Amino acid sequence: MALGLLLALCASVLMGTATVFQALGARAVAGGGPGAAVRATWQWPFLVGIVLDTLGFVSELLALRSVPLFLVEAAVAGSLAVTAVVAAGMLRVRLRRVEWAAVGAVCCGLALMAIAAGRETGGDGDDTMRRAVLAASVGLAVLGWGVSTRFGGVRHRAAVLGVMAGVSFGVVAVAARLLPGPTVPGVLAEPAAYAVVVSGISGYLLLIGALQAGAVTAATAAMVIGETIGPAVFGVVWLGDTTRHGLAPLAAAGFALSLAGALALARFGEAEQHTA
Template identity: 60%
Template sequence: MVAGLVLALCAAVCMGMATVWQAVGARRAAADGEGSRGRIVAKALRGWPFLAGTGLDTLGFVAQVVALQLVALFLVEAFVAASLAVTAVVGTAVLGLRLRRVEWGAVIVVCLGLATLSVSAGRDGPGDGDPPMRAAMLVASVLVVAVGWVLGGLLRRGRPVVLGATAGLSFGLTAIAVRLLPDATVPTVFANPAAYVVVVSGVGGYLLLVQALQSGSVTAATAAMVICETVWPGVFGVVWLGDTTRHGYGGLALAGFVCCVAGAVALGRFGEAEGAPTAEGAPTAEGAPTADEATKGHGVSDR
């Protein structure tokens, strides 16, 4: 239990730090790139800020995978959502953003939610799904990525929300698929559809996230991603995989989960890093604008 909590915390820290650099890389590619969406996405993936963020995200994902085998799915996903609190705090130091009182309050709410969940969460359930469930997850992973990509090309209004939501659904499918891998040994893993869900949803979710960060309001995209990535996988773990809380702590665990998600959504705007770099590409330090101020004059609009 303790090892799982430590790993979930490590995942939150790595992913929270990664978000800032991913947003910087995605917006630089959108500002400088021309051509198709695919070329702009490819340019973002080659840039060093996004690569640095991806490296941190990879470390966080490995910690998340191991944690998912040790503690309840809703607990791990709450920690992942809380990574935005890490993003907010790191953003003040690295990007020169200023947290207002309400944002500091959201950080505190997230921390209290995590503490509450850590005390009240039980063990992960014994369920690992059956072949039909795993096959259905694979079909769902392909459909979510395909629908998100198509809608991302068709929509003009609400595009960041749709892309963020589909990215979150993909990441949620990835987390569930990890739990549906009771035996990860070779060659057994290659016969398990859940292994392909991890690949399809993981890669597809990243591509959708890159587009979401380029599409307008990173606040809207991040909030939609957090909700879709966190809530339904947690419910899935409780209902279908048998995850539990400690006896008599169900209400406390629910309150902690809600605090984590609500605080993370409130902090969603700190995925928006485009206003932070200076003309030379270096982060601003003293006298830097707030995140709200930084978005003005940079073509950012809520759609």
Template identity: 55%
Template sequence: MFCALGSAVCFGTASVLQAVAARASAPGTGSGVDPLLLWRVLRQWRYLAGLALDALGFALELVALRNLPIYAVGAALAGSLAVTAVVASRVLRVRLRGVEWAAVGVVCGGLALLGLASGAEGGLTGGPALRFGVLAVAAAVLLLGAAAGRLPGRARAAALGLGAGTGFGVVEVAVRLLDDFSPGALLTNPASYALLLGGGAAFLLLTSALQRGSVTAATAGMVLGETLGPAVAGVVWLGDRTREGLEPLALLGFGVAVVGALGLARFGEAPEGDVGRVG
């Protein structure tokens, strides 16, 4: 759980830096996914610093996913929005209202309940159907991003965010499906390709959403996509369970953490006029 929370701190801080970089880059095409956007933002130091934090966060996430149920890690990652809110209030001079400070407290309280109730990760590793299934979902994330370009503004943002969250969720499940890390086993395991495709697609869709105006809906969609689906997959197919008799507490903690994160969804973006405030 310490690694999961550390990962949330890294991701939450990185999102502020990446949002500023994405909003400062030149506008691209009008489609939901601009393949050249990543090339433009990679020339900005703030985005590169965010990527470095993402890399550290991903390493911590890997450790957490090998020791905790997916639902616990997913809720902790959704809690990264609480970190984003606090960092944005300091770096971008974004003013947090009382209700938003309360939402930060709600996220922390939900994660504390979840930490008390979480058991060890499930012992199942999934069959071939699940491995090919997550690869198919990863490919569908790219198709969802392409289709988002035909939607109006807010619906497009929600679709991009949901696609990004689903891609991150694919990564969470795929990590658990890697039971042999030898080169030969990795090359023949569909989950390896799902991890790469899902993670890359998620970054592309999220960066596109961050550049295209208000992404409150996108961030909310991302939280749902990266928590609910992976949690179900962990319980149904991978054997994730809670501590004996603490299922209600785990459900309460998961729900409270996700609802609190949704209340902080607006902090997934950098507000207009704040781009130049990060020196």
């Protein structure tokens, strides 16, 4: 339990810091358009951000093996608090009082959940559930493609794509939890493993589309809601995630507090949008 909690916090710190380094890489490239985006990926800060993001994702997957989904996903959403604090120093972004309060809310919420959370019960579903998660990941990818390409005039497009991106990332977390064993041959035969790949790629593409379609705040806030609430409910209802005896209200309060703080920090979902 302690190791899983540490890994969840590491994932939050790594992913939150990665966003700032990617922002530094984007700022180092003049101009706009696809060419500038490609050049940005070869800037050393952006490459550092990719490495940190990858390490954060690995930490998240490992954390899912020993702590409840609701705690891990709240910690990942809390990476926005890390981005805000790091951006204040590295990008010289000035945080308002309400945003410092939101950072504190995220930290307090995660602390409450850490106190209340029980150990992950080891429930990893069955073959039917794994196939259903794979089907859901493919369905979300197809639906997202349709919304992105065929329904360009969708009202509140950024929020719609942001929610879909968040749900896709939530499917990644659920599918990772459903993986029964660490052996390579076993993973290659698991539908949940392919669900991780499909939802990971589609979620990333949907998030890019959401950020391009409208306000960063709307897209990021929608993504945070999509990637935290669904997996939390799934873990409690279908996988047996629990809290310590009598501490369910405390865990619920912590979850709500951390989610509210993350939503208040949604503008840091794409840190390169800020000006010094």
